[in-house]
Amino acid sequence: LHEEEIKRLFSDFLQRKSGIVGHGLKKIVRSLLWENYSPPNIYMDTQIAVYLLNPAEASYALPSLVTQYGERNFTIGEKTEEGQLDLDGGPQIAQMEAAQEALCASVLVEPLQRAIEEQNLMDLNNEIEIPLIIVLAEMEYLGIKVDLARLTGLRDELKNEVEEIRKIIHELAGEEFNINSPKQLQVVLFENLGLKPGKKTKTGYSTNAQTLEKMKDDHPVINHLLKYREVEKLRSTYGEGLLAVVGEGERIRATFHQTVTRTGRLSSDAPNLHNIPVRTDKGKVFREAFIAKEDWALLVADYNQIELRCIAHLSGDSGLIQAFEAGEDIHTSTAAQVFGVSPSAVSKAQRERAKMVSYGLIYGMEAWGLAQRLGIGNKEAASILNSYFGAFPSVKDYMESTVQIAKERGYTETLFGRRRRIPELSSPNAMTRSLGERQAMNAGIQGLAADIFKIALVNLNHKLKEKKMASRIVLQVHDEVILECPKEEISEAEEVTIEIMGSAFAMSVPLAVNISSGITWSEAK
DNA sequence: GCATGATGC
DNA sequence: AGCATCATGC
Numbered sequence: 001l002h003e004e005e006i007k008r009l010f011s012d013f014l015q016r017k018s019g020i021v022g023h024g025l026k027k028i029v030r031s032l033l034w035e036n037y038s039p040p041n042i043y044m045d046t047q048i049a050v051y052l053l054n055p056a057e058a059s060y061a062l063p064s065l066v067t068q069y070g071e072r073n074f075t076i077g078e079k080t081e082e083g084q085l086d087l088d089g090g091p092q093i094a095q096m097e098a099a100q101e102a103l104c105a106s107v108l109v110e111p112l113q114r115a116i117e118e119q120n121l122m123d124l125n126n127e128i129e130i131p132l133i134i135v136l137a138e139m140e141y142l143g144i145k146v147d148l149a150r151l152t153g154l155r156d157e158l159k160n161e162v163e164e165i166r167k168i169i170h171e172l173a174g175e176e177f178n179i180n181s182p183k184q185l186q187v188v189l190f191e192n193l194g195l196k197p198g199k200k201t202k203t204g205y206s207t208n209a210q211t212l213e214k215m216k217d218d219h220p221v222i223n224h225l226l227k228y229r230e231v232e233k234l235r236s237t238y239g240e241g242l243l244a245v246v247g248e249g250e251r252i253r254a255t256f257h258q259t260v261t262r263t264g265r266l267s268s269d270a271p272n273l274h275n276i277p278v279r280t281d282k283g284k285v286f287r288e289a290f291i292a293k294e295d296w297a298l299l300v301a302d303y304n305q306i307e308l309r310c311i312a313h314l315s316g317d318s319g320l321i322q323a324f325e326a327g328e329d330i331h332t333s334t335a336a337q338v339f340g341v342s343p344s345a346v347s348k349a350q351r352e353r354a355k356m357v358s359y360g361l362i363y364g365m366e367a368w369g370l371a372q373r374l375g376i377g378n379k380e381a382a383s384i385l386n387s388y389f390g391a392f393p394s395v396k397d398y399m400e401s402t403v404q405i406a407k408e409r410g411y412t413e414t415l416f417g418r419r420r421r422i423p424e425l426s427s428p429n430a431m432t433r434s435l436g437e438r439q440a441m442n443a444g445i446q447g448l449a450a451d452i453f454k455i456a457l458v459n460l461n462h463k464l465k466e467k468k469m470a471s472r473i474v475l476q477v478h479d480e481v482i483l484e485c486p487k488e489e490i491s492e493a494e495e496v497t498i499e500i501m502g503s504a505f506a507m508s509v510p511l512a513v514n515i516s517s518g519i520t521w522s523e524a525k
Numbered sequence: 526g527c528a529t530g531a532t533g534c
Numbered sequence: 535a536g537c538a539t540c541a542t543g544c
Binding site for chain 1: 528534
């Protein structure tokens with residue numbers, strides 16, 4: 001057979017109507033894209049199927065999955081302690097491994113398919129997760145372009161700044177020590193300088209930013225320490241870290257994991273592009289280093305308050321739904337209802353509190369946690385909580401019934417049927433049980449937002465191809481999608497993106513989308 | 526490997 | 535306070 005003919009046969013196999021099966025197919029799809037093949041037709045990814053059945057699965061190593069789900073005795077080769085296939089080291093190890101993986105996956109298909117059907121996970125699997133494999137593989141393959149000179153400049157500036165702050169700190173402390181070592185820092189602060197410690201950690205006194213913030217007035221070194229932490233984080237993680245992973249075409253290619261989180265969200269690593277700084281002025285300049293290629297632009301679209309909108313939809317609370325339909329600032333509207341004043345009379349402090357309470361809600365709020373966060377007493381927190389649930393009674397009902405159902409079943413379910421087992425709910429330990437309750441409340445909210453966002457990604461990628469547009473998705477960050485577009489295509493891409501994201505799922509509140517464009521990620525905000 | 530502390534949504 | 539990843543120290 002000639003190479004061309006082999007390629008054609010292989011293409012036919014990849015496109016076969018019945019679809020292909022594999023374990024962790026995204027990696028294979030990515031390789032195919034590098035070799036100029038079209039994305040395959042996928043029947044099942046056994047790794048994703050297992051994830052849907054149990055997002056808390058300890059390991060996705062095939063031998064253990066075959067034992068667990070394979071419904072038959074099935075061993076090949078020897079299992080190492082790591083649960084990997086152990087081969088005897090012949091010259092064709094890669095081929096043998098591939099063959100064994102394929103065999104394992106094929107053994108898993110039937111039982112997994114049955115389990116997926118039994119648990120009503122078919123739609124999630126076939127309509128969302130499997131199509132998403134291709135979308136993510138294409139994003140990983142493309143990567144996002146960076147301004148190498150800018151990134152290098154930032155790294156160098158930060159390096160100098162860290163060094164300057166280090167000297168100041170050592171001078172003020174009266175000794176040289178490793179500032180990066182919390183252990184050494186504890187000795188310097190709480191023994192040698194005799195400062196009053198605040199919170200404790202498992203191993204000693206806390207030196208985190210929140211604690212140091214409270215000690216600001218006690219010693220001049222504290223402010224420098226806070227600055228050092230900030231700048232050193234930026235230097236190491238974003239300066240050095242990002243430069244180290246710049247690849248072909250001055251582009252950064254992260255891996256987006258589809259089977260990591262308990263809630264259905266994606267995760268990103270090597271590098272993590274989900275936590276590029278945005279909050280502080282010093283940090284957000286890194287977003288200026290993420291750019292579009294020559295004569296193209298970046299288009300950034302994100303959902304406005306999608307998780308709170310999910311709560312409004314799930315609870316059906318008329319007050320919260322009205323607050324969103326009014327289209328005004330949601331935290332101001334919420335504050336008005338909670339504190340019983342008109343929206344125009346809401347103070348900054350009241351808006352801030354309402355915002356905190358809303359976030360608390362997403363996290364499965366309890367009075368104790370809210371008190372910690374707001375730095376207030378338990379009683380006051382409980383009273384704020386009371387007013388909130390007074391204003392939005394159906395939200396309270398929803399939270400209570402969510403926990404109740406989760407306790408009965410042992411797992412939560414999103415609106416799309418995504419399951420998450422929460423064994424903490426039946427723990428004899430009260431603190432663990434409370435954690436389980438918060439997880440149960442959060443899972444349905446964070447999970448629904450994740451499901452909606454995944455639908456939007458799949459639909460958007462499909463629409464761009466259908467319209468034969470050159471614009472392509474290059475990055476996503478939980479509720480935000482970034483496209484790289486030829487400049488002449490921007491307005492069309494904006495239109496398409498807003499339409500697709502806004503209509504990903506019909507809810508009892510609108511799905512509002514913010515959108516903007518620019519040459520850099522920072523500019524498109 | 527775990528702990529701490531930073532970043533994001 | 536829910537969900538993550540990374541750098542660093544020990």
